[in-house]
Amino acid sequence: MTERFCVKPTCRNYADFTLSYDYDSRVMVIGPLSPELAAGGYDLCEVHASRMKAPSEWTLIRNPGSA
Template structure:
């Protein structure tokens, strides 16, 4: 079962539910690497910029496919710096 882009669904593979968001599986999202040059670590967050509002937003790993979003590993997420006067908004997920 593959949903149309923008939809959400859940399918089973070997009895384990694999959630789909926008047609991309969680499994495929885990295979993405940090977009920093020379870094081969697994991506854990997505960074986007709003140049008009001088703001950078860092949140959970996005669904992908957005050419204006940048995937970052844990180290580069923590070390993120922005130009003076900019605001960084960090969206955290709940950890259980």
């Protein structure tokens, strides 16, 4: 697997987690880094994954092993 970087602008950290969205259910999910780049997935480092907050009326789910 190739090392991937956090998608946040100017962040040079390696990605540890993948953030995905379910727009219909208004749910955000942060889980372990997906093995491959996923369509609609956003790779985040530990720092940015731990700072992620859901917008109003959305739910953020952090799977075990996520920040």
